[in-house]
Amino acid sequence: MQTTAPARLSPHLRRLEAEGIAILREVAASFRRPVLLYSIGKDSSVVLHLALKAFAPGRLPFPLLHIATGWDFRAMLDFRDRRVAELGLRLVVHTNPEGLARGIGPLTHGSQLHMATMGTEALKQALDAGGFDAALGGARRDEEKARAKERVFSHRAPGHLWEPRGQRPELWSLYNTRIGPGETMRVFPLSNWTEFDVWDYIAAEAIPVVPLYFAAPRPVVRRAGALILRDDERMPLEPGERPETLWVRFRTMGDWPLTGAHESRAETIDQVLAEIRESRTSERQGRLIDTDQEASMERKKREGYF
Amino acid sequence: MPGRPPPRAQAHGLLRFLACGSVDDGKSTLIGRLLHDSRLIMEDTLAAVARDSLKHGTVGEEVDLALLVDGLEAERQQGITIDVAYRFFATARRSYIVADTPGHEQYTRNMATGASNCELAVILADARKGVLTQTRRHSYICSLLGIRHVVLAVNKIDTVGFAEEVFDRIVGDWLTFAAGLGFQTMVPVPTSARFGDNVTRRSGNTPWYRGPTLLEHLDTVDVEADAAARPFRFPVQWVNRPNQDFRGFAGTVAAGRVALGEALAVAGSGRQGTVARILGPQGDQTEAAAGEAVTIALAEELDVARGDVLAPPDRRPEVADQFAAHLLWMDEEAMLPGRQYLMRIGHLWTPATVTSIRHRVEVNTLEHAAARQLGLNEIGFCNLSAARPVPLDAYAENRATGAFILVDRFSNRTAGAGMVAFPLRRATNIHHEAFLVDRRARAALDGQRPLVLWFTGLSGSGKSTIAKLVEQLLHREGRHTYALDGDNLRHGLNRDLGFTDADRVENIRRAGEVAKLFADAGLVVLCSFISPFRAERRMVRSMLEAGEFVEVFVDAPLEECMRRDPKGLYEKARRGAIRNFTGIDSPYEPPERPELRLDTTAAPAEALARRVLEHLRPRLAGD
Structure with a gap:
């Protein structure tokens, strides 16, 4: 006798899906005040989708948190608000007020200071303010070398500091969820997923994602070897620069001045999957913040970056 | 050459395997080779590695594939891998997750961590050095953690002139040692990770070798343990009670299968109920089998909490507060019998102590030795006592209901990993007497x-x-x-x-x-x-x-x-x-x-x- 669970997912995706759901439930069962860090990208969209399944027929037992840097693509904010309304979710949006007051931005202050202030620092502020003891995120181990050793339950010392040597061995799925005063946990249900798995799952489950992932004619500027979509007037054109309309799409989502598009005609999810299968560059290449220095991700993580 | 998988077409599903070797066995290079040859290394990543090869590399002008996988800054500077890293690649037949575990002094802890979620292990031996103490140690730990499928990669076969007799001698030595470790499949392969021989492509240098390449074997080996055929086990992870009309028990099926209308018992209390609904990722379903994350609702109002185990009434797990187990110690602070730790078994947390160490296992020789305590990376066969009766199975029967961790009560560090051998009968027969004068x-x-x-x-x-x-x-x-x-x-x-x-x-x-x-x-x-x-x-x-x-x-x-x-x-x-x-x-x-x-x-x-x-x-x- 067969189970009646529809078999439209491959055995591989079903296993990943079950693991993700179990991790989400573990968080709900073990922490006082969890929160789902919702960055609006494809990975958070998958985590949200898994969470809706994990707690059905009930509602999400935790709110969503979005760290708005002031430089989010408008299309992402529209998408966020629409999804939250459709699904009836609780959403907390936080922007670093000091950074905002000082006008910190990637174009004027550089990507490092901008991300440290409006990203990392803002996240710590929001977690402290909400008293959140566990933050769920969509990070994956295949994204970057420094992530390959990340735990599913990643322990943070007081001050949200990640200490590589303070991480706990994770055996079986017997996660050690215990934390002391001031300590928190970051939890990554997609740890064992690859970029391809994420898209494969989005396609199979018809999960809505931001339209920027699909190719369309968009006005872009070539700068430092990247194609930047001028999402508003805050980016002055440099001499010789001129916006041109190209068929482009984005492989990852970040702040718009720091996220490079690439030329593509992949308008549908199957075309995106085909493109990724043929791709010879890594997903994070479009991110301008990772190439600052060797091992820059490890440094950022130690400081509390997601 | 394998490429990225076509979507939803992989016949064999996911394989999680462990790669273990000593410091210079070429383990990182082997994994780098698998990733490189399966075209998962991207141009920008390879360019970064080529740049790093000049700075940290150990193979001169060549691209050092080991640098693809040696991750953290600290370990790159020291030239060793410190922790368990997970790597991903795929072929047309399978997706893979590789647990990459280092071979230095933290070996036991890291290997056990990696092995705990793997179905297969690739054990590396350096063709120049043969079967070493470490090779034996790795084989034993794999066996202890329940891995039933192993590959012995006799690596750097190029450095011994691709000599068949060297390969045969090493394989003979290893089979003699590992024959008693309970492996179901044991496959030796002569490889050169650096040059790619018999890793993903058949080597012209070893015409005497007729077996599969490493990747061919990984692509086809059957590791299904048939978890669905064993008695049903459902450790309750979370009680889902969104409103008055619904009360479901959420969790992942650890073994067996269950269908609507079947009777289930709570392992501890023995109280019974009937399965009224099974909610899966796609909504209602009529059955659930091992590995599925579901929510089960019973027709009757039963007292069930996180940590309970639901099982068929006639095939319930043991419930004991004393049991014997293999315990692997992972903390700097030694395990002392009588000291209280927090135990997590399934979804249940309870205080527990080791009451006695029956013996310590010397991992290099498998000999038994007397011990008063267990230090970091030591393995003991121990009696444990939990503060309350817990449902459990032998680890050999069920990893999910037979594995536990011990956590230091004060630092919250994960200090020990245990594998249940059997419950101690005296626990089930001695009950607390409640007297009327208190x-x-x-x-x-x-x-x-x-x-x-x-x-x-x-x-x-x-x-x-x-x-x-x-x-x-x-x-x-x-x-x-x-x-x-x-x-x-x-x-x-x-x-x-x-x-x-x-x-x-x-x-x-x-x-x-x-x-x-x-x-x-x-x-x-x-x-x-x-x-x-x-x-x-x-x-x-x-x-x-x-x-x-x-x-x-x-x-x-x-x-x-x-x-x-x-x-x-x-x-x-x-x-x-x-x-x-x-x-x-x-x-x-x-x-x-x-x-x-x-x-x-x-x-x-x-x-x-x-x-x-x-x-x-x-x-x-x-x-």
């Missing part, structure tokens, strides 16, 4: 409340002196008391114990149990024990009811105690005539938050005794 009733007869005064401090600090005075004062007030003294107990009850850390823990455990009995009898118990470790003092505290344990820190500086030296012991310890003497060559951990701290350099013993009495007065007043 501790409150006994104490009330004396017009007092039971209390345990715990005097801790260095030898010569004045514990016994002050305790005697306090007892005298209490006695004069008509309180019913009893005094327990470290030295006195060591003449009788504890005369089999010495002064090693393990014996000190047992000494205090017994003292604590005796103090608890006297407290049950309604007495005020005065205990004077050096009791150097915080963990054991907290253990005694946890045995008693809230407010009954009064920790009195008799504080005297070591220099002062040495000057007093009432029994001449410090002098002997300094001469080396006594070993493991607290303060000299054995540590004392002062209390962090004692109920009372007595500074013995500031006041005479009589004044300090009166202070203790003042502190006790509100506690003694009774209800």
Whole structure:
């Protein structure tokens, strides 16, 4: 006798899906005040989708948190608000007020200071303010070398500091969820997923994602070897620069001045999957913040970056 | 050449395997080779590695594939991998998750971590060196963690001129050792990770080898343990009760399958219910099998909580508070029998102690040795006692219901990993007797409340002196008391114990149990024990009811105690005539938050005794 669970997912995706759901439930069962860090990208969209399944027929037992840097693509904010309304979710949006007051931005202050202030620092502020003891995120181990050793339950010392040597061995799925005063946990249900798995799952489950992932004619500027979509007037054109309309799409989502598009005609999810299968560059290449220095991700993580 | 998988077309699903080898076996290079040849290394990543090869690489002008996988800054500088890293690649047939575990001194902990979620292991041996101690160790740990499929990659075969007789000798040595380890498949492959021979492509250099390449074998090996054929096990992870109309038990099916209408029993209580609904990722379903994350609703109102296990009424797991298990120790601080840890088994957390170490396993030789404690990376076969009965299966039967971790109660570090062997029968046959006259009733007869005064401090600090005075004062007030003294107990009850850390823990455990009995009898118990470790003092505290344990820190500086030296012991310890003497060559951990701290350099013993009495007065007043 067969189970009646529809078999439209491959055995591989079903296993990943079950693991993700179990991790989400573990968080709900073990922490006082969890929160789902919702960055609006494809990975958070998958985590949200898994969470809706994990707690059905009930509602999400935790709110969503979005760290708005002031430089989010408008299309992402529209998408966020629409999804939250459709699904009836609780959403907390936080922007670093000091950074905002000082006008910190990637174009004027550089990507490092901008991300440290409006990203990392803002996240710590929001977690402290909400008293959140566990933050769920969509990070994956295949994204970057420094992530390959990340735990599913990643322990943070007081001050949200990640200490590589303070991480706990994770055996079986017997996660050690215990934390002391001031300590928190970051939890990554997609740890064992690859970029391809994420898209494969989005396609199979018809999960809505931001339209920027699909190719369309968009006005872009070539700068430092990247194609930047001028999402508003805050980016002055440099001499010789001129916006041109190209068929482009984005492989990852970040702040718009720091996220490079690439030329593509992949308008549908199957075309995106085909493109990724043929791709010879890594997903994070479009991110301008990772190439600052060797091992820059490890440094950022130690400081509390997601 | 394998490429990225076409979507939803992989016949064999996911394979999680472990790669283990010693420092120079070429493990990182082998994994780098698999990733590189399966076209998962992107151009920008490869460019970064080419740049790094010049800086950190060990193979001259070539691209050092090991740098693809050696991740953290610190380890790149040291040239070793420190932790378990997970790598991903895929072929047309399968997706892979590789647990990459290092071969240096943390090997056991890291290997066990990696192996705990793997179905297969690739064990590397250097063709020049053959089967080493490490090769045997890796094989044993894989076996212990329940891996049933292994590959021996005899690597760097190029450095021995692709010689068949070298390969045959190494394989022979290994099979002799590993034959008794319970592996279902054992496949040796001659490889050169650096040049790619027999990794993803058949080598022209080894015409004598007729077996599969490493990747061919990985692509086709059948590792299904048929978890669905075993008795149904459903560890309840979370109770989902969104409203009055729905109450479901969420979790992942650990073994077997269940269908609507079937009867299930709660392992501990034996109460039964009928499956009314099964909610899966796609909504309602009629069945659920091993590996599926579902929510089960029963037709009857049953008392079920996180940590319970649902099982068929006639094939329930064992429920025991004492059991034997293999325990692998992962913490810097040694495991001491009698010390209390937090155990997580399934979704249940409960205090637990190791009551005895049956033997330690010498991982290099598999010999058994006697042990009083388990240090970092040591493996022991132990008896454990949990604070409550827990549902469990033998690890060999079911990884999900037979595995547990021990967590340090104070640092919250994951300190040990255990694999249940069998429940101890005496646990199931000895029940607590509840008597009708209880501790409150006994104490009330004396017009007092039971209390345990715990005097801790260095030898010569004045514990016994002050305790005697306090007892005298209490006695004069008509309180019913009893005094327990470290030295006195060591003449009788504890005369089999010495002064090693393990014996000190047992000494205090017994003292604590005796103090608890006297407290049950309604007495005020005065205990004077050096009791150097915080963990054991907290253990005694946890045995008693809230407010009954009064920790009195008799504080005297070591220099002062040495000057007093009432029994001449410090002098002997300094001469080396006594070993493991607290303060000299054995540590004392002062209390962090004692109920009372007595500074013995500031006041005479009589004044300090009166202070203790003042502190006790509100506690003694009774209800």
